[in-house]
Amino acid sequence: MLPFAFDNAPVTLVDDPSGTIVYHPGAVDPAQADAWFGRLLAIVPWQAERRWMYERQVDVPRLTAHYALADAPAPIGEAAAIAARLAHAAFNAAGLNRYRDGRDSVAPHNDKLHRLIVGAPIALLSLGAARRMAIRAKAKPRRTLQIDLEPGSVLVMSYPTQQQYDHGIAKTRAAVGERISIAFRALRPDALRESARPDTGR
Numbered sequence: 067m068l069p070f071a072f073d074n075a076p077v078t079l080v081d082d083p084s085g086t087i088v089y090h091p092g093a094v095d096p097a098q099a100d101a102w103f104g105r106l107l108a109i110v111p112w113q114a115e116r117r118w119m120y121e122r123q124v125d126v127p128r129l130t131a132h133y134a135l136a137d138a139p140a141p142i143g144e145a146a147a148i149a150a151r152l153a154h155a156a157f158n159a160a161g162l163n164r165y166r167d168g169r170d171s172v173a174p175h176n177d178k179l180h181r182l183i184v185g186a187p188i189a190l191l192s193l194g195a196a197r198r199m200a201i202r203a204k205a206k207p208r209r210t211l212q213i214d215l216e217p218g219s220v221l222v223m224s225y226p227t228q229q230q231y232d233h234g235i236a237k238t239r240a241a242v243g244e245r246i247s248i249a250f251r252a253l254r255p256d257a258l259r260e261s262a263r264p265d266t267g268r
Contacts, residue, residue, distance in 0.1 A: 079201065079211050085226035087201065087211075090152050091219045094145070094191070099218035102141040103193040106246055109139055112164055127171050127237070129164040134258055135250075142248060149189035149250045153222045157189070157250040158258055165197060165235070165245040174202060174234035177251070182225065186252035190221040195243035201233045215247075 074092035081088075094102070112129040133139075135146055135158050142160050150156055163172065177188055192215040199221070201211040215221060223233075 077213075079213065080227060080231070084203070084230035085224040086222075087224070087227055087231070088152075088222045089213060089215075089219065090222065091216055093148055093152060093220040094218035096218055099193055102145060103217070103246055105141050106139075106162070106193070107164075107244070110162060110164075127169065129166065129170075131162040131164075133160045133162075134158060135160060145191050145248060146250055149191055149220055149222075149248075152220050153187045153189040153250075155187050155189075155252060157252050159251045159253045161249045161251065163247045163249075165195075165242075165247075167244070168238040168240055168242045171237040172235050174200065174232035176228040176232055179225070179228055181251075181253055181257040182228075183252040183254055185225050187225060188223045188228070189250045190215070190223070191248045191250070192219050192221075192245065193217050193248070194245040197235050197242065197245050198238070199233055199235050201231050203231055205230065217245075 074090075077089040077091070079087040079089055110131045112131055115126040115130055133142060135143060138146075138160055142162075146157055146160065165171070182188075194217055196214045196216045198212055198214050201213070203209050213221075223231075
């Protein structure tokens with residue numbers, strides 16, 4: 067696991083021809099992050115989804131929600147401004163995941179680049195309990211980075227990293243509280259018109 071930056075300085079996880087991944091601990095004041103977490107738990111119309119996997123329908127092991135930023139509630143718009151500043155990019159959509167306990171997870175994956183504006187980064191804001199993310203290189207040697215995404219942190223992944231790395235959050239038997247992640251993206255106009263419903267797995 068990577069060391070936590072107690073001084074809230076950014077931590078560069080990847081910076082090479084495959085792209086950049088930078089972790090920003092303490093990007094949001096703890097009191098503000100806690101307030102956003104409670105508010106989003108209450109007002110977001112969380113959905114339980116089912117998807118086809120291995121020729122059968124299965125429950126998605128987390129709750130989800132999707133917004134175009136123009137239609138998002140205030141906490142998401144305020145958080146988007148922070149994410150945009152850290153990512154040096156403008157976003158137009160937010161995909162939310164709610165992890166209710168350690169049984170909720172997301173399998174290793176990368177974002178669907180055909181939905182993103184070419185070159186646009188992705189910024190992931192974490193609220194609530196910390197969960198461990200694994201970031202795994204697709205090419206050999208398949209190095210894996212593991213980092214605990216703390217509440218109020220923002221993880222910024224450049225566009226090329228979605229071609230070179232998978233990322234996911236595994237189930238855990240440890241007692242963990244609820245977590246909300248907000249993935250900010252710059253979607254292409256056609257994708258944004260489709261109710262801003264990208265693969266939000268974070």
